[in-house]
Amino acid sequence: MASRYQSYTTIEQLPARVGDTVTLNGWVQDKTGKGKLTFIKLRDGSGMVQCVVFKPSVEERVADDAKSLTQESSVSITGTVRAEERAPGGVEIDVTDIKIWQIASEYPITPKEHGVEFLMEHRHLWLRSTRQHAIMRVRAAVIKAIRDFFDMHGFKLMDSPILTPNACEGTSTLFETEYFDLGKAYLTQSGQLYAEASAMALGRVYTFGPTFRAEKSKTRRHLTEFWMVEPEMAYFDLNDDMDLAEDFVEYIVQYCVQNCRKELETLGRDISKLEAVKRPFHRMSYTEAVEWLHANNVKLNKKQPDGTEIQIDFPWGEDFGAPQEEAIMTQFDKPCIIHRYPSEVKAFYMKRDPSDPRVVLAMDMLAPEGAGEIIGGSQREDDHDALQERIRHEGLSEEEFQWYLDLRKFGSVPHSGFGLGVERTVKWITGADHIREVIPFPRMIYRIVP
Amino acid sequence: MASRYQSYTTIEQLPARVGDTVTLNGWVQDKTGKGKLTFIKLRDGSGMVQCVVFKPSVEERVADDAKSLTQESSVSITGTVRAEERAPGGVEIDVTDIKIWQIASEYPITPKEHGVEFLMEHRHLWLRSTRQHAIMRVRAAVIKAIRDFFDMHGFKLMDSPILTPNACEGTSTLFETEYFDLGKAYLTQSGQLYAEASAMALGRVYTFGPTFRAEKSKTRRHLTEFWMVEPEMAYFDLNDDMDLAEDFVEYIVQYCVQNCRKELETLGRDISKLEAVKRPFHRMSYTEAVEWLHANNVKLNKKQPDGTEIQIDFPWGEDFGAPQEEAIMTQFDKPCIIHRYPSEVKAFYMKRDPSDPRVVLAMDMLAPEGAGEIIGGSQREDDHDALQERIRHEGLSEEEFQWYLDLRKFGSVPHSGFGLGVERTVKWITGADHIREVIPFPRMIYRIVP
Numbered sequence: 001m002a003s004r005y006q007s008y009t010t011i012e013q014l015p016a017r018v019g020d021t022v023t024l025n026g027w028v029q030d031k032t033g034k035g036k037l038t039f040i041k042l043r044d045g046s047g048m049v050q051c052v053v054f055k056p057s058v059e060e061r062v063a064d065d066a067k068s069l070t071q072e073s074s075v076s077i078t079g080t081v082r083a084e085e086r087a088p089g090g091v092e093i094d095v096t097d098i099k100i101w102q103i104a105s106e107y108p109i110t111p112k113e114h115g116v117e118f119l120m121e122h123r124h125l126w127l128r129s130t131r132q133h134a135i136m137r138v139r140a141a142v143i144k145a146i147r148d149f150f151d152m153h154g155f156k157l158m159d160s161p162i163l164t165p166n167a168c169e170g171t172s173t174l175f176e177t178e179y180f181d182l183g184k185a186y187l188t189q190s191g192q193l194y195a196e197a198s199a200m201a202l203g204r205v206y207t208f209g210p211t212f213r214a215e216k217s218k219t220r221r222h223l224t225e226f227w228m229v230e231p232e233m234a235y236f237d238l239n240d241d242m243d244l245a246e247d248f249v250e251y252i253v254q255y256c257v258q259n260c261r262k263e264l265e266t267l268g269r270d271i272s273k274l275e276a277v278k279r280p281f282h283r284m285s286y287t288e289a290v291e292w293l294h295a296n297n298v299k300l301n302k303k304q305p306d307g308t309e310i311q312i313d314f315p316w317g318e319d320f321g322a323p324q325e326e327a328i329m330t331q332f333d334k335p336c337i338i339h340r341y342p343s344e345v346k347a348f349y350m351k352r353d354p355s356d357p358r359v360v361l362a363m364d365m366l367a368p369e370g371a372g373e374i375i376g377g378s379q380r381e382d383d384h385d386a387l388q389e390r391i392r393h394e395g396l397s398e399e400e401f402q403w404y405l406d407l408r409k410f411g412s413v414p415h416s417g418f419g420l421g422v423e424r425t426v427k428w429i430t431g432a433d434h435i436r437e438v439i440p441f442p443r444m445i446y447r448i449v450p
Numbered sequence: 451m452a453s454r455y456q457s458y459t460t461i462e463q464l465p466a467r468v469g470d471t472v473t474l475n476g477w478v479q480d481k482t483g484k485g486k487l488t489f490i491k492l493r494d495g496s497g498m499v500q501c502v503v504f505k506p507s508v509e510e511r512v513a514d515d516a517k518s519l520t521q522e523s524s525v526s527i528t529g530t531v532r533a534e535e536r537a538p539g540g541v542e543i544d545v546t547d548i549k550i551w552q553i554a555s556e557y558p559i560t561p562k563e564h565g566v567e568f569l570m571e572h573r574h575l576w577l578r579s580t581r582q583h584a585i586m587r588v589r590a591a592v593i594k595a596i597r598d599f600f601d602m603h604g605f606k607l608m609d610s611p612i613l614t615p616n617a618c619e620g621t622s623t624l625f626e627t628e629y630f631d632l633g634k635a636y637l638t639q640s641g642q643l644y645a646e647a648s649a650m651a652l653g654r655v656y657t658f659g660p661t662f663r664a665e666k667s668k669t670r671r672h673l674t675e676f677w678m679v680e681p682e683m684a685y686f687d688l689n690d691d692m693d694l695a696e697d698f699v700e701y702i703v704q705y706c707v708q709n710c711r712k713e714l715e716t717l718g719r720d721i722s723k724l725e726a727v728k729r730p731f732h733r734m735s736y737t738e739a740v741e742w743l744h745a746n747n748v749k750l751n752k753k754q755p756d757g758t759e760i761q762i763d764f765p766w767g768e769d770f771g772a773p774q775e776e777a778i779m780t781q782f783d784k785p786c787i788i789h790r791y792p793s794e795v796k797a798f799y800m801k802r803d804p805s806d807p808r809v810v811l812a813m814d815m816l817a818p819e820g821a822g823e824i825i826g827g828s829q830r831e832d833d834h835d836a837l838q839e840r841i842r843h844e845g846l847s848e849e850e851f852q853w854y855l856d857l858r859k860f861g862s863v864p865h866s867g868f869g870l871g872v873e874r875t876v877k878w879i880t881g882a883d884h885i886r887e888v889i890p891f892p893r894m895i896y897r898i899v900p
Contacts, residue, residue, distance in 0.1 A: 003693035005686060010604060010653065025685040027650070027861045045653025045684065046604060074861035076685075104860040124647035124853045125860060133651055140606040147597060154460060154496060156590040161891040162612070162660045163625075163675050165898050175613075177625045177637070180666070180895045187627070187637075194891055197574035197900075200477070201583055203460065203495020210612045210659060216630070225613050234495065235475040235526075236455060243453035403574045403900035410554040410575060411477045411524035441611040441644055445630045448615050450647070450853035 011047035014081050014091045023078045024049070024093070027128070028069045028104075030111075038066040040095070042077055043128075050084075051077050051093040058096060065098045071110070072128070074101035116434075123441055124450050134263040135437055138256060139426045141263075145255035146229050146420070149248055150206045155231060158198035160191025160207040166400045173214040175224075187212035190419060193349070193404050195232035196380060199415055200407055206231040216445055221372060221435055223423060225443040232417035238361040238379040241416035242337050245365055245375050246279050248420070249335060253277040256429050269431045273333065273369065282336035286359065289328055289338050290316050298327040319345040322372060329366050335374070339363040348390040349404075350378040363418070371428035377418020384408035461497035464531050464541045473528045474499070474543070477578070478519045478554075480561075488516040490545070492527060493578075500534075501527050501543040508546060515548045521560070522578070524551035566884075573891055574900050584713040585888055588706060589876045591713075595705035596679050596870070599698055600656045605681060608648035610641025610657040616850045623664040625674075637662035640869060643799070643854050645682035646830060649865055650857055656681040666895055671822060671885055673873060675893040682867035688811040688829040691866035692787050695815055695825050696731050698870070699785060703727040706879050719881045723783065723819060732786035736809065739778055739788050740766050748777040769795035772822060779816050785824075789813040798840040800828040813868070821878035827868020834858035 009022040026044030033039070038053040053066040069075065079093040108118075109125050119126045126132055150157070163177075163185040179185035191207035198205040208229040215222065231244065256264070257274050264271050284292070299311035300318065314324065319341075329336060340359040343352060350360035365375035381387040387408055391401050398405075426438040436442040441450065459472040476494030483489070488503040503516040519525065529543040558568075559575050569576045576582055600607070613627070613635040629635035641657035648655040658679040665672065681694065706714070707724050714721050734742070749761035750768065764774065769791075779786060790809040793802060800810035815825035831837040837858055841851050848855075876888040886892040891900065 003690070003697055005683075005690040005693055008685070012604070025863070026653075027863075045606075045649070045651060045655075072861040074863045101864070102862045107860050122853075122856075124644075124650075124856060127648065127651035136608060136648075136652060137606060140608070143607055144597075144601060147594075151594060154462070156495075156587060157593055158586060158590070158890050159660075159677060161675060161893055163662075163893050163898060175627045175629075175635075177627045179625075179898055180664075182896070182898050185625075185898055194574075194900075198577065198586075198890055199495070200574075201495060201577035202586060203476075205495075210609075212613075214630075225611060227609060233455075235458070240453070240455040243455055247453055400899075403572075406572075406574060410557050411522040412552045413475070413477075413524045414551075440608050440648055443611055443613050446632070448613060448629055448632050448635055449850075450644075 011042070011044050011049045011089070013046075014049060014089060014093075017081045018083045018091060019081060021078065021080050021096070022093075023076055024051075025076045026074070028071060028073045028075060029130075030071065031066075031069050033067070038063070040066060040069060040075075040077070042075070042093075043133075045133075047089055048130075049089055049091060049093055050087055051079060051095050053095045053098075057094075062095065062098050065100055066095070068100070068103060070104050070107070072104040072107045072125075074104070075099065076101070120436065120442075120447060121449075127440065130266060132437065134266040135426070135430050135432055136440065137263045138260050138267075138430050139422070139438060141256050141260050142252055142422065142426050142429065143227075145252045146208070146248075146422075148255075149251045150204075150231060153204070155204040155206050156202045158195065158202060158205040158207055159209060160188065160194035160198075160230075162188050162209065164188050166397065173216075175212050175214045189213060190228065191230050192232065192417060192419065195230050195417060196407055196415065197403070199232040199234045199417070200411065200413070203235075204231070204233045218445065221424060221427075223435055223439065223442055223444060226439065227422040228419050229422065230417060230419040232415065234413050234415045236379075236416040237414050238339065238363065238416060241377055241379060241418060242283065242339065242363050245337065245363070245377060245418055245420075246281050246335075249281075249365065249375070249425075250277060250279050252425065253429060264430070267430050267432075269429075274429065277334050281334050281365070282332050283339065284336065285339055286341045287316065289320070289324075290314055292328060293324060296327070298324065300324075317342045317344065325366050325372055326370060329368055329370070332368050335365050335367050337363050337365050346378070348394045348396065349380050349387065351381045351383075352386065361416075365418075367424075367428045369428065369431075371424065374424045374428060375418050375420050377416065379414065379416040382408060382412045382414055384412065461492070461494050461499045461539070463496075464499060464539060464543075467531045468533045468541060469531060471528065471530050471546070472543075473526055474501075475526045476524070478521060478523045478525060479580075480521065481516075481519050483517070488513070490516060490519060490525075490527070492525070492543075493583075495583075497539055498580075499539055499541060499543055500537055501529060501545050503545045503548075507544075512545070512548050515550055516545070518550070518553060520554050520557070522554040522557040524554070525549065526551070570886065570892075570897060571899075577890065580716060582887065584716040585876070585880050585882055586890065587713050588710050588717075588880050589872070589888060591706050591710050592702055592872065592876050592879065593677075595702045596658070596698075596872075598705075599701045600654075600681060603654070605654045605656050606652045608645065608652060608655040608657055609659060610638065610644035610648075610680075612638050612659065614638050616847065623666075625662050625664045639663060640678065641680050642682065642867060642869065645680050645867060646857055646865065647853070649682040649684045649867070650861065650863070653685075654681070654683045668895065671874060671877075673885055673889065673892055673894060676889065677872040678869050679872065680867060680869040682865065684863050684865045686829075686866040687864050688789065688813065688866060691827055691829060691868060692733065692789065692813050695787065695813070695827060695868055695870075696729050696785075699731075699815065699825070699875075700727060700729050702875065703879060714880070717880050717882075719879075724879065727784050731784050731815070732782050734786065734788055735790045736788055736792065737766065737790070739770070739774075740764055742778060743774060746777070748774065750774075767792045767794065775816050775822055776820055779818055779820070782818050785815050785817050787813050787815050796828070798844045798846065799830050799837065801831045801833075802836070811866075817874075817878045819878065819881075822874065824874045824878060825868050825870050827866065829864065829866040832858055832862045832864055834862065
């Protein structure tokens with residue numbers, strides 16, 4: 001017995017329903033009139049279709065109702081689906097009946113320009129606009145692609161906890177909360193350490209959830225709450241890790257190209273640039289990247305004790321900032337992985353390169369078109385004593401990390417993983433200006449409503 | 451160009467590789483010997499296989515290595531896949547080579563019995579045990595089924611925020627954190643209100659993330675951090691909502707029956723009871739349920755002012771507790787939806803029943819076999835003034851809920867949704883004793899490590 005809701009028609013189903021009489025439930029995006037005709041642009045979340053009311057063909061009440069509609073009024077519209085080549089979705093509706101649920105008055109977001117602060121205050125309504133709606137559909141597709149990829153490759157989802165007793169990376173700023181009689185708990189910055197324990201139980205796992213940074217960053221690339229997916233694989237070395245990252249990002253981007261073409265066109269995205277994101281990507285070591293900066297005369301701005309800035313050759317051992325990353329990426333039209341960073345700029349859990357102990361087996365993936373870092377990963381330190389030494393060196397609590405050290409005592413194996421930031425990826429694929437547009441309800445240092 | 455990792459063989463692939471020479475990477479679950487034979491039970495997260503070392507057929511080093519293996523030692527084992535009907539997976543490995551990564555000594559979790567507190571302290575290792583491993587694989591399958599179901603039915607994932615400026619349901623206890631200069635933020639108890647805004651933009655949405663309750667509940671059914679999926683549908687009434695909930699739960703359970711048979715057998719689950727979970731489920735109104743309690747002489751224990759307890763007829767208007775729910779469910783072998791609860795025991799956002807204003811259009815789904823409530827949902831109040839009145843009546847801040855009231859001003863529509871608790875569902879399907887076993891790293895009032 002099929003449920004009633006399964007018979008409801010949505011706008012995206014219309015191309016297969018030409019000639020049928022259907023009822024659509026949605027909201028008025030726009031209404032125009034011309035003589036005896038009223039044109040209603042109806043949206044229902046799955047798409048947009050033009051509904052045509054021809055006064056001589058309908059009851060007077062229906063024609064009057066059509067005329068009374070305002071932006072965002074809620075209506076059910078019954079009519080016949082007619083093929084119309086010039087229409088965006090290839091169909092239009094010849095209206096026979098209208099049921100008004102509510103006439104909206106003075107909808108705050110009009111087709112005219114609004115300031116960002118105003119739109120952010122009205123995020124609950126702004127999401128209905130064509131552009132935001134398209135971004136949200138791409139976001140949902142990116143997340144579906146992420147999960148499908150891992151499910152296809154034998155990974156099991158293993159949720160890491162959000163409330164944690166300590167910092168994954170000791171230095172960053174954390175949101176904290178009182179946890180009953182157990183003292184303070186912190187909102188996770190990464191599920192990785194737990195994912196490592198899970199990988200020792202299930203082989204290939206991924207953890208996927210919200211992560212938090214209480215950083216006072218006000219850039220276009222920072223949120224205080226963002227979603228991160230972190231695969232972790234037993235018996236994967238750095239090369240396997242980089243291969244997986246390339247396969248993964250190619251899959252996500254090509255999935256969107258195939259399944260979100262309409263949305264990407266709505267957003268004015270140059271789809272050919274996404275189509276070019278195919279393996280193999282570019283790769284270079286950190287040392288090669290520094291040499292490239294030298295050869296191409298990309299300098300580092302360094303503050304002097306007296307407050308002035310001077311330009312110096314980029315010193316081996318410094319971490320790259322956005323200017324260096326952007327300079328390196330100007331030469332590439334697809335992502336580039338930079339690997340083997342100086343150990344001092346990377347986290348304690350990364351494995352030293354046996355062939356060069358100055359560097360760790362880390363890798364970052366930078367996306368083209370100025371999108372910046374979307375992936376950070378590494379092969380993990382699997383030697384108990386080396387890891388213990390690093391924990392001590394960083395001044396972290398050995399007692400609190402005992403369970404993590406246990407993973408190196410009871411059947412330690414080479415293992416690797418990475419984290420991909422969902423919002424940075426969606427920003428890159430959609431070409432959105434600011435990261436606040438690619439999550440339904442963004443959280444930034446100056447915004448927690450609505 | 452296929453990546454190297456794609457050529458790695460996992461134990462679950464072995465039935466298709468009979469006759470091939472393969473290398474498996476894993477951990478030793480158990481080792482026994484008999485004369486010239488050593489039997490190694492190898493697990494790799496995807497499954498378990500017995501590897502047979504026959505001393506006369508291998509180099510001496512290999513035979514010695516096999517003998518040296520201890521529980522949870524990490525090894526790569528090379529050998530030939532041989533069909534073996536009596537083996538659990540239908541195959542065994544005739545070993546030709548062994549590479550030892552680490553010999554584990556004194557692994558704390560032995561095949562003997564351990565206390566729960568000890569196991570919880572070692573959760574990072576306990577996850578490797580056969581039973582926990584099976585539960586985690588069912589959990590991953592449940593979550594995959596949840597997402598697949600909604601993706602198939604035209605829903606879009608719309609993540610609700612975790613950090614919120616106020617409580618969704620004003621009365622419960624919240625975890626709080628300082629949020630920069632904006633005062634306090636709270637960890638979400640439900641993404642529903644945001645999902646309602648999203649549904650007005652995308653039609654059918656679901657939000658899926660961790661939710662938090664700082665309740666001091668010490669039952670077998672409570673966690674402080676748990677995962678909840680919350681679909682929300684524009685233009686769905688209570689009947690549609692209940693139909694969707696039935697389709698959804700049937701899909702999840704039957705997906706597990708089809709895809710997790712091995713795991714459910716490992717857990718000793720009576721699979722025939724899950725196979726019976728097919729639509730239509732049972733339904734009764736709250737009022738009918740109260741009448742059933744009266745007819746079946748199920749009393750309510752009520753505390754008197756002097757501290758003694760008396761048994762009274764269940765009074766219409768009280769909320770059901772576990773004893774009433776369990777009594778009602780004794781008659782059913784599949785879930786039952788109870789609908790139309792007294793408005794005073796339900797949340798402010800639920801719509802009054804137009805035909806009986808004493809009750810709201812709420813519904814809870816109870817699972818059989820003592821599993822209790824797994825779903826709570828309702829049709830939402832879509833009338834601006836009625837909702838405003840309810841917000842005032844509850845003493846909630848009208849200003850903070852302004853954005854939520856906006857949804858009833860600008861194209862309000864009938865809409866409904868529900869929340870399904872992932873852990874309660876996994877507990878039911880797996881038959882686990884305690885909810886702490888069905889999430890990788892449980893958080894309870896007395897536990898936040900590891």
